[in-house]
Amino acid sequence: MNSLLEMRSITKEFPGVKALDNVNLTVAEGEIHAICGENGAGKSTLMKVLSGVYPAGSYDGEIHYAGNLAQFSGISDSENLGIIIIHQELALVPLLSIAENIFLGNERASNGVINWRETFRRTEDLLKKVGLSEAPGTLIESLGVGKQQLVEIAKALSKDVRLLILDEPTAALSEGDSQALLDLLLELKTQGVTSIIISHKLNEVRRVADSVTVIRDGATVSTMNTKTDDITEDRIVRDMVGRDMASRYPDRTRVAGDMLMEVKDWNVWHPEQKDRQVIRNANFNVRAGEVVGIAGLMGSGRTELAMSIFGKSYGRNISGEVSMHGQVVNVSDVPNAIKSGLAYVTEDRKTLGLILEETIIKNTTLANLEEVSSRGVLDEGQETAVAEKYRDAMNIRTPSVFQKVMNLSGGNQQKVVLSKWLFAGPEVLILDEPTRGIDVGAKFEIYGIINELSAEGKGVVMISSEMPELLGMCDRVYVMNEGALVGELTAEEASQERIMSLIVTE
Incomplete structure (x- = not known):
């Protein structure tokens, strides 16, 4: 197969951070190419370079597309060549119709007047291609997230897509919707559409991908052909997490006391998408003096779990119980959650914390x-x-x-x-990405504060996307995937491979 895309020695730096370090990616015409890696590995940054979000001149290296050197100054340049990216957070306007969303910015118009007959006719054709039977005038807000994903693909097809990029496309989908989406990618492949899929679900990757590239810490680790190479989930996991585990964490004595907090049968539904359950039957506990980690990839529901427990500050139709010292407590709003002994340090300190x-x-x-x-x-x-x-x-x-x-x-x-x-004066402190965006020295000080809190008998729940951080700090680690807690590991049992294996196999 001829190469449609070659990204050569792509290096992208932000102040104090090298996000991409001489990354190479080759995608053949007509294939489905999967990109795997942990949170922060550089996958999305690489796709933003490719799509023109980060324009030519803001990175080093070269992009060759369809045999030509490509230098994109913005998204419109890449879209004009048929490169379309669908982000994990969908970019649809809820109060507009399917047809209006598909042709937003690409209106079927003459002399400034939209031709609605043509718009609706073309929308019907596109919806058939992606397997949707909804009317073009249906409002986006009335669709489930699975159908919204298909509308995004229909929108891409309206722009004569040649290379379709999907960032974690099934992260928020049910099993049925996920299979329908993967089937559609295989169908588009038969029609000549090349796809890049960023995913952590290795069963899905092995089902649809022709090639797999693993990125770790901003660098290309390996590229494998699913037809000729011996690809196992263990091999991909090892490539994803095989970084040096240097000790960067202060020593602490692990002594768990009496049961402090218990969460039982916790269920949460999305505040806007009526048919989407974001937390499913979550059960976990924290003992006095314990640091308990929650691991999971982006979109797994960790923040939604924390915010919903803390005064139901996220979600709707919330059910379940929170107990402190064996007694059910009132967490119906933030003041009551605080009175019950809970505190929540948000991942977004600048917007929600300060x-x-x-x-x-x-x-x-x-x-x-x-x-x-x-x-x-x-x-x-x-x-x-x-x-x-x-x-x-x-x-x-x-x-x-x-x-x-x-x-x-x-x-x-x-x-x-x-x-x-x-x-x-909390008894349980929930820390959501407590060291995100801070330097190594400050991280060590935050870790010291966490150890002091546990030594005082407080319970700490630590959500982190950095697996070494969880392994270095926590007495136990719960693993979360698609809104459910899918595993619990002691400090002795936990490893990056075991955590990632739980995520990708559940």
Whole structure:
């Protein structure tokens, strides 16, 4: 087969981070090529280079497409050549119809007037190709996520797609919808459409892919032909996670105490997509002094689980029980969750964890204003004393607690978020990606704080996409996939291979 695409020595750097390091990718005309790798391996970055999201000049290396050197200044340049990318987070407008979404930005119009008859006729033809029987005027919001994925593919077909890129296309789909999507990819292959599929589901990869490329830490590790090479799930997993496990974690004594928190039969439905259940019968527990990890790939439901437990701040039709010390507690809203002894450090500290324009003082006391007020009046002196206490305890590097948090480094901002929740006096602290976007030195300090909390008898739930971090810090690790907890491993049992195997085989 002739090569349709060659990406040669692609290197992409961001400030302080080399996201791609001399990556090579060759995709043959008419094949389905899978790209596998952990979160943060560089898969999506590579596809953004290919599609023009990161334009020519912002990276090193060359893209050769259909025999020609390609230099894309934006997405429209790549789309004009038939390269269409469908992201994991679908880009459809819920309140517009199927037809309007398919031709949005590519309207069937003459002299500025849309030809609706032509639009609907072409939409019907495209929907037949992807196996949908819905009317063109159907609103997107009335469709399940599986059908929305098919509308995205119909939209790609409307642009005369030659190379279709799908980023985790089945991550949010049911088994039936996933199989329908994979069948469609195989059908499109017979029609001459080449596809790149980014996926962690190795059973799906082995079913549809002709070739598999594994990317790890921004570099190409291996490329395998599914027809001629001996490809096993163990081999792909080993290539995905085989990085050096250097010790970067402070020592701690692992002593688990009495049962502190139990979550039983926890179910959560998507707040907007009525037929999509995002958490399925989750059961887990945390003992006093324990650090419990939750592992899983992007879209597995880890953040949704944490937010729904913390005052039902995500989801609808939530059911199940949360118990503290054996007693069912009220977590119906955030104030009650805090009173019950829970705290949640969000993965998005800048949007949801901090008020950037406010001082360290105001951010530190925000979750427990009652403690620094009398008869509804804030005691500013007491607030300042609390902020000074946590600045010293957390080693927050700042000339003054009157400093606005927007002027702090990422690591110091994260310490302010932790200070806020520790001042609220929780018994269980849920940490969602606690070291994302901070440097190695600050990470080590955060790990030290987590160890101190466990030594005080608090329970810590740690969500992280970095498997070495979970293995280095946790007493137990729950593994999450597609909204369900699919395994539980002790620190002695846990390894990157075992965690990844649970994810890709369940």
